[in-house]
């Protein structure tokens with residue numbers, strides 16, 4: 001039998017003996033000898049209270065050592081895409097009482113980490129599993145605190161077949177890691193050479209990337225909400241405009257509300273609720289167990305929405321004062337966010353979308369209705385008022401971490417489109 005096949009047979013037999021096959025395959029046999037975990041953690045020079053993300057935490061080989069290093073005041077996010085591994089880690093956290101470890105089930109497109117929440121992104125024997133690595137690490141940049149670092153340990157390509165079989169199969173040249181991280185906006189800070197089987201590199205964001213990451217988003221349309229924010233806003237006059245037969249959204253409101261797909265008990269957010277055209281339609285659909293959050297930034301509309309909900313007996317409606325950069329809703333509190341004729345009013349779309357992404361629970365939906373904007377066809381006032389068309393808005397929403405599910409042709413809607421997105 002060729003040597004490769006013998007190795008395979010032995011490997012499979014050994015794997016079968018493990019209680020947890022995957023975990024054993026990640027940790028191999030005698031890992032402590034070649035991995036030198038204490039020396040690795042020591043060389044990271046973690047300060048008590050720091051926050052570390054262990055990306056591809058697997059069975060937690062490093063997670064709990066990192067948790068000890070940052071102490072009770074610190075935090076370790078054990079991030080993995082494999083539900084078997086996150087279930088195992090959760091059990092272990094509960095069993096051993098690691099109060100500073102949080103397990104996060106990630107997807108390849110979404111680490112599940114909050115912005116500016118991590119001092120060190122740490123990843124061992126995982127790099128070679130990642131697709132589109134420059135894009136992956138670019139997307140992680142906002143998750144880092146201002147002086148955050150990225151530590152990457154991966155297998156040297158010159159390891160033998162048997163060894164690689166046990167620790168994940170592939171390997172990456174350190175020069176390739178450096179090139180890919182450079183393309184993602186990082187620079188190499190230091191290299192540790194004490195691991196015989198793995199490369200160990202530490203990176204930080206390059207200065208210009210750091211400046212870009214921390215610079216506040218500029219307004220994409222300064223002053224577009226000025227009339228709404230004015231203390232002199234005449235609500236009755238706007239109610240006539242928003243709730244009149246000449247407005248397609250008003251005429252087709254029943255069809256729009258039906259297309260939202262609201263189930264009793266859902267929590268729905270009407271972002272930029274205006275004069276409250278949709279309040280009763282949403283209130284009746286969520287039923288007595290559901291919730292409708294009417295989010296508004298214009299003070300006079302906020303007062304009007306509260307009075308209207310009271311007057312019309314809309315028991316499920318709660319009016320929420322939003323800001324121009326945030327919908328001000330609790331994390332994962334919403335099943336469906338409805339943004340009707342409002343997206344083009346977002347002055348800071350990246351910030352508003354980031355807050356929406358936080359507010360919508362994983363698997364929840366975002367519906368955007370906005371004007372079709374076609375240069376040469378759309379009227380001049382629309383071309384001036386609405387800053388971009390469907391493709392641009394769609395790309396912005398996708399870049400903020402939403403997936404397009406479908407564009408729905410709502411009967412009667414000709415001037416407006418209806419896009420349904422999912423928050424992964």
Ligand SMILES: C[S@@+](CC[C@H](N)C(=O)[O-])C[C@H]1O[C@@H](n2cnc3c(N)ncnc32)[C@H](O)[C@@H]1O
Nearest residue numbers: 228272273274277297298322324340341342345
């Ligand atoms: C054209 S009105 C649409 C009102 C309502 N959705 C409708 O279709 O009748 C736009 C509304 O969006 C609000 N708005 C603008 N920017 C907002 C933001 N960042 N967050 C929440 N509301 C916003 C404005 O105050 C205004 O009430």
